[in-house]
Amino acid sequence: MARIDIRGVIIPNDYKWYYDWFEEDSTCPRDVQKVIDAYPNEMHDIYINSPGGAIDVGSEIYTMLRGHAAGIKIYITGQACSAASVIAAAGYCEMSPTALLMVHCVSSRARGNHSDMEHMAEVLRTADRALCTAYMNKTGMTEREVLDMMEHETWLNAQQALERKLIDKIMFEQQEPELMTASMFALPSKEQMERARTLAMAPEMERAMMNLKLLELEGAGKWEEKSI
Structure with missing residues (x-):
């Protein structure tokens, strides 16, 4: 450019x-x-x-x-x-x-x-x-x-x-206004949806590795499995 x-x-x-x-x-x-x-x-x-x-x-x-x-x-x-x-x-x-x-x-x-x-x-x-x-x-x-x-x-x-x-x-103003909702739950952010899209399009092995990274530990040393 x-x-x-x-x-x-x-x-x-x-x-x-x-x-x-x-x-x-x-x-x-x-x-x-x-x-x-x-x-x-x-x-x-x-x-x-x-x-x-x-x-x-x-x-x-x-x-x-x-x-x-x-x-x-x-x-x-x-x-x-x-x-x-x-x-x-x-x-x-x-x-x-x-x-x-x-x-x-x-x-x-x-x-x-x-x-x-x-x-x-x-x-x-x-x-x-x-x-x-x-x-x-x-x-x-x-x-x-x-x-x-x-x-x-x-x-x-x-x-x-x-x-x-x-x-x-x-210049410097947000291009898109913040999305406003009238509900009891929060809509996912664009960043969250983009991460989900990346995971959904990833190869099976890569997706499995990403899933491992999403396992969260509430105590010490115990993983709770979550899937995408």
Whole structure:
């Protein structure tokens, strides 16, 4: 199993030298592709702690991960904001109870006259609708529900992200709730049933030896035979 870290700003490939020069965390598509190419048939663990970055780069990485045939498992360890939250929607995702996830609308630094501003507004609305499909596919929410969440720059803790189905599990929590019963006797634990299954499937001689180990002594030197 290989590991991919999505850390720092999400940037195009040709920006990478700049961030590396100043020893700042960053992730570009080439970083991700190198790991996928090195381990093409292995499932990948993806660890995200990123404030986001370029939306087209986030989309490219999202597409790489979602298309990885061997599968991925995503962990949000610090923050998954903006473009990083799109990447987090690429597959099964767990989130640290102390982490944050943020979704918002696409922004730009447009300049020009009123026609330029009106044109850019339409471009941004189109980009919002394109990116919201990642959240829709992950959660089952409608386009209007997702766009409303994006327009309000929504910050979510792990529990809120789980409730909206943006993640699949909160890290470190038990996967299965404790089985509760209403009876006068206790059900066997999963560990006990697994030991019994092992004994039942063992060869006859091996099972006999295991049975000997289950003989219990109440006093000293006297065994009470028990069978499986």
